[in-house]
Amino acid sequence: MADTATISFRTDPQVKQRAKELYESMGLDLSTALNMFLRQSLTDNGMPFRATRENPANLEARRQADAHDGVAFSSVDGLMKDLMDA
DSSP states (O other): OOSOOOOOOOOOHHHHHHHHHHHHHTTOOHHHHHHHHHHHHHHHTSSOOOOOOOOHHHHHHHHHHHHTOSOOOSSHHHHHHHHHHO
16 A cells, blocks of 8 residues: 555636646646645745746846847947837
8 A cells, every 4th residue: 555645625627727737837747746835835834935937038038148148238328228118
């Protein structure tokens, strides 16, 4: 007999599907994600961390910064104009 217990709970089918897709995109299944939640709750003695996947825009911005890629500005005015036009 395995050293595991089964937990059953009810949730909206759309929530379950969306969560399943989210965690699969992070390389996890629902069981692993829920176990992470429970274990972190015990560690934190309350609601755990907020785990999210990286925003693609943030990944691209970090890539550009690391590669020194992207637009360069010769003045603060040029930078501010670009920011305001975005």
